Amino acid sequence: MNEQDFRDFVAARSPALLRTAYLLVGDWHRAEDLLQTSLTKTYLAWRRLGEIDAVEPYVRKVLVNTATSWWRRRWLGERPADVLPEVAGPDESDDLVARDALWRQVRLLPTRQRAVLVLRYYEDQTEAETARLLGVSVGTVKSQTSRALGTLRGRLGDRTLEGVTAR
Structure with a gap:
């Protein structure tokens, strides 16, 4: 088999x-x-393939074996992208540290205060909806929120708490 046959x-x-x-x-x-x-x-083995009657099944076998070796490597190589990023993304490690510190302190709050904060700020519920879900009055929700935020401000400081809750 010659090169023209391969082409x-x-x-x-x-x-x-x-x-x-x-x-x-x-x-x-x-x-x-x-x-x-x-x-x-296949081209590198083309001269040897002159002895084989079924060239296409050979190439399909090479396809399968190569795909399998790629899968085993688990490296997909370079992947083209439609749009290249212009700038690097912001470093959010400080935010993650502050958020982690906040949640550690929230876990230390009494159960009702913690529940009020989670419903109000994490689940974005209104005061009335939070009161209904907890089976308490709206005034209790307000007072528990105030106490919880005061405790967190005392432990973490105003800047940390405002920076995390703003996000």
């Missing part, structure tokens, strides 16, 4: 092989890479 094979069977590659990897760009890699491997 003829690639021209005739590439669309069908590309569909097979797509079904193996589920992404057209990766399927094209898989097909190119498999055809390169």
Whole structure:
């Protein structure tokens, strides 16, 4: 088998092989890479394939084996993106530390105060809805909220509490 035979094979069977590659990897760009890699491997073995009657099943086997080795590596290679990020995202590690400190202190609050804060600020419930859910009066919700926030301000400081609750 010569090089022209390989070119003829690639021209005739590439669309069908590309569909097979797509079904193996589920992404057209990766399927094209898989097909190119498999055809390169086939080209390197092309002279030996003159002894084989079924070249296409051989190429399909190379497709499957290459896709399997890619899957085992768990590295998907470079993936093209439609839009490149212009700037790096903000560093939110300080926010995470402050939020973690806040939730540690919230867990230390009495049960009712903790429930009021969770319903009011985390679940975004109104005072009336919070009162109904807890089976207490609206005044109790207001007083428990005030006490809980006062305790948290005393433990964490106004700046930390305002920065976290604003988000």
